Every structure is written in C-alpha cells, then in structure tokens.
Amino acid sequence: MPAPLLSVSRRTRHTPFTDRVTAQGVKSYTVYNHMLLPTAFESAEADYRHLKNHVQVWDVSCERQVEIRGPDAGKLIQMLTPRDLGKMTIGQCFYTPMVDETGGMLNDPVTLKLSEDRYWVSIADSDLLFWIKGLAYGLHFEVDVDEPDVSPLAVQGPKADDLVARVFGDAVRDIRFFRYSVLPFEGRDLVVARSGYSKQGGFEIYLDGSDLGEPLWDALFAAGDDLQVRPGCPNLIERIEGRLLSYGNDMTRENTPHECGLGRFCQTQSAIGCVGRNALLRVAVEGPTRQIRSLAIDGDALAPCGGVWPVFAGGKRVGRVTSSAWSPDFETNVAIGMIRMTHWDDGMRVEVETPDGMRGATIREQSFI
Ligand code: THG
Numbered sequence: 587m588p589a590p591l592l593s594v595s596r597r598t599r600h601t602p603f604t605d606r607v608t609a610q611g612v613k614s615y616t617v618y619n620h621m622l623l624p625t626a627f628e629s630a631e632a633d634y635r636h637l638k639n640h641v642q643v644w645d646v647s648c649e650r651q652v653e654i655r656g657p658d659a660g661k662l663i664q665m666l667t668p669r670d671l672g673k674m675t676i677g678q679c680f681y682t683p684m685v686d687e688t689g690g691m692l693n694d695p696v697t698l699k700l701s702e703d704r705y706w707v708s709i710a711d712s713d714l715l716f717w718i719k720g721l722a723y724g725l726h727f728e729v730d731v732d733e734p735d736v737s738p739l740a741v742q743g744p745k746a747d748d749l750v751a752r753v754f755g756d757a758v759r760d761i762r763f764f765r766y767s768v769l770p771f772e773g774r775d776l777v778v779a780r781s782g783y784s785k786q787g788g789f790e791i792y793l794d795g796s797d798l799g800e801p802l803w804d805a806l807f808a809a810g811d812d813l814q815v816r817p818g819c820p821n822l823i824e825r826i827e828g829r830l831l832s833y834g835n836d837m838t839r840e841n842t843p844h845e846c847g848l849g850r851f852c853q854t855q856s857a858i859g860c861v862g863r864n865a866l867l868r869v870a871v872e873g874p875t876r877q878i879r880s881l882a883i884d885g886d887a888l889a890p891c892g893g894v895w896p897v898f899a900g901g902k903r904v905g906r907v908t909s910s911a912w913s914p915d916f917e918t919n920v921a922i923g924m925i926r927m928t929h930w931d932d933g934m935r936v937e938v939e940t941p942d943g944m945r946g947a948t949i950r951e952q953s954f955i
Contacts, residue, residue, distance in 0.1 A: 589614075598622055601647035602737050602799025610817045618648035618711045624819040630890075631914055634823045637786055638915075641745035642818025643806050646783070646790070647737035649696075652715050654722075655704040656729035661859065662722055663697065663705050668843060668860045670853035674699050679764040679779050682707075683843035683851055684714065685862035689869060690839040691846060692717060694831060696781060698766065698792075706792070708738065710833035721861075737793045739802060745813045746788035752809040754778055758789065772801055783820045785828035785955050822890060823911040826920045829880050829953035836878065836908045836922050842869055845924065847878040876905065876926045880950040883919035883938050887912035888945070896939045897923060897947070904929045907938055907947075916954055925949060
C-alpha cells in the first residue's frame with residue numbers, strides 16, 4: 587500500500603515559504619501547531635548526510651511565536667516556567683520547560699527576551715497560546731498575548747556561518763550560542779539567533795512579516811550555490827542522535843521536566859511565581875523514578891518508531907521507546923525512551939518490543955552526539 591496522503595485545507599496553515607518548499611521538491615509533510623512542516627526532501631538518510639556536511643535552509647515557521655507584551659510580561663512569563671528568568675537579559679534565548687500546576691510539561695519552547703516588557707515564546711506542538719491567554723485574563727494582568735506574523739527560518743549545518751554571513755554580514759559570526767542580534771534585511775530588522783533543532787550548528791532567522799519570506803529564501807539560495815545549500819527540515823536521525831526532545835512524542839503532560847532530563851533548565855526554588863513550583867519542589871525531594879535515556883537497539887535497520895515500543899527487562903515492563911531511527915554514522919538503531927530507574931544506568935541491557943520482534947538494546951546516559 588502506498589503511504590496515505592495528507593489532505594491540506596485552511597486549518598493546515600501554509601507558511602511564507604510553502605510555495606518555495608513545494609517548488610524545490612518537498613516529499614512529505616507533517617502538521618505541527620496546525621501548520622505544514624516538511625519532513626523529507628530526498629530521504630531521511632540523504633538529508634542527514636547533506637545536513638552533516640553542508641548547509642540547509644529549513645522552513646520551521648511552525649515554531650510559532652506567542653508574543654507577550656506589556657508591564658506584566660515579566661511576571662507572566664515567570665509563571666510559566668521553573669527556569670529562573672530573573673537574570674535573563676535582552677538578546678538572550680532560553681530553552682524553557684513550561685509546566686502546569688502539577689508540574690506536567692505543557693511545552694518546551696525557546697523564550698526570547700526582546701525588551702523588558704516584550705517576549706517571544708517559540709513553541710513546540712501544543713496550543714500554549716490558550717494557556718497563556720487564560721492566565722493573563724484570569725489574573726487581570728496588564729499584557730497583550732497573541733501570535734504575531736513571525737516565522738522562523740533555520741539555517742543549519744557546518745557551512746551555516748558562511749551562508750548567513752553572506753546575507754546578513756560578518757556580524758553574525760560573533761553571535762554566541764542562544765543569543766540573537768537584530769540585523770537588517772531589505773530595510774527590515776530581523777532577529778537572527780544562533781540556535782536551531784540540530785547539533786550541527788547554525789542560525790534561526792525570525793522572519794517578521796510574511797511578505798519578506800520569498801525574498802529571504804531566494805537570497806539564501808542565491809548566496810549559497812557553491813556551498814551546496816539545499817532545502818531541509820528537522821532530521822529524525824540527527825535529532826535522535828543529539829537527543830533533542832519532541833514534545834508530544836518523547837514527553838507529554840504526564841511528565842515532569844526532571845523526567846525529561848531537563849532538570850538543568852530548572853531553578854525551581856528561585857523561580858518564584860511559577861504555577862508548578864510547589865508540585866515540582868515536592869517531587870524534587872525524592873527525584874524522578876523514570877527518565878529520558880538514549881538507547882542503541884541491536885540488529886539491522888528498523889523502520890522508525892511511529893508510536894510507543896514497550897521496553898522490558900527480565901520479562902517485566904521497565905519503560906518505552908518513543909523515537910527511533912537507523913543511524914548510518916553509528917551503524918545502529920538510535921532511540922529515545924523513558925526508562926525506569928532500576929534500568930536507567932549507562933550500559934544496562936533491556937529488550938525492546940518492536941514490530942520486527944524483541945530486540946536487545948543498551949541504555950546510554952549521554953546522547954550519541
Ligand atoms: N527553535 C525555536 N523554536 C522551537 C524549536 C527550536 N520550538 C519548538 C521546538 N524547537 C522546541 N524544542 C526544543 C528542543 C531542544 C532545543 C530547542 C528547542 C535545543 N536544545 C539544545 C540541546 O538540548 O542541546 C540546547 C539547549 C540549551 O543549552 O539552552 O536547542 O529548535 N526557535
């Protein structure tokens with residue numbers, strides 16, 4: 587049977603780059619924040635090889651911004667996350683677990699501080715806008731909360747500095763990791779951050795105004811011919827190797843940030859105002875009893891895990907795999923899963939129930955890259 591098609595309508599929102607992405611041969615899409623997100627151009631493996639050697643331009647418009655602005659913006663944003671934003675400065679981007687009153691993960695966005703009273707929350711795939719609007723309204727905060735016409739375009743890969751410097755100038759080379767500069771393009775100021783959903787390095791350009799989408803796309807491709815620039819997209823294999831988490835796949839509202847291995851992004855004690863603070867302080871006393879791990883699954887290439895694969899040890903259930911793919915570089919099936927504490931130590935052996943049968947697997951405390 588051929589793979590089913592995706593029916594597109596107004597609800598599956600197009601992006602400022604969709605016409606270019608289509609013209610340049612996108613092979614498949616998913617839907618993320620009710621918007622089209624490319625998932626393959628040539629193939630997962632060919633796209634992966636190219637990403638690791640050259641430079642790609644990714645239409646990640648689906649990383650929508652929730653803009654919070656007004657005198658109470660700082661107070662509201664601290665309510666959302668156990669990460670202490672007290673020392674955050676203008677020009678910084680923070681990876682911010684966001685939780686509900688039980689400490690359950692609602693989203694894992696990148697937060698940008700644009701001014702003392704203006705933030706962008708660059709969200710993963712959940713309707714965080716409604717939660718934030720609800721808090722602001724219910725608490726009578728003096729803020730506006732909305733989704734602006736801002737669409738990130740990522741430039742990722744080892745040649746990203748060269749490509750982005752040709753379009754925005756050599757100033758981009760001095761932008762530090764998870765910092766941004768505001769740089770002009772066609773007379774408009776754009777946020778250019780050193781960030782992105784890969785471990786290959788690069789930038790995210792926050793296109794402010796859809797009308798500039800095709801000019802920006804075309805400028806990058808015109809400048810990058812000799813760099814072998816290609817359209818790309820977040821790559822399943824590479825993000826599993828790098829253990830970049832996918833909200834809704836690797837974690838949900840059932841998980842705390844500590845279970846997700848995001849404890850290093852939490853300063854719950856000093857995150858005064860965070861709605862999940864009491865719940866997280868309580869669970870922090872004992873620590874989590876299950877946590878995200880990388881796994882290497884034995885044997886030949888498996889089709890990617892599109893759901894949940896149960897994990898066993900000695901016949902007992904000890905966790906689940908939620909993402910997997912064959913890694914050409916590590917010559918094994920790389921995976922991400924949630925593993926109980928009895929089996930989460932580095933090097934421990936478990937069994938994964940795959941559609942291809944039971945497979946042995948080795949737990950890894952660290953990511954592959
Ligand atoms: N960029 C932007 N918005 C996003 C994503 C992004 N929104 C959706 C999704 N991705 C959110 N999830 C993540 C997950 C991981 C990272 C960023 C967003 C990430 N993590 C690095 C890591 O884990 O190595 C570094 C984190 C740090 O050290 O601060 O980059 O990609 N705009």
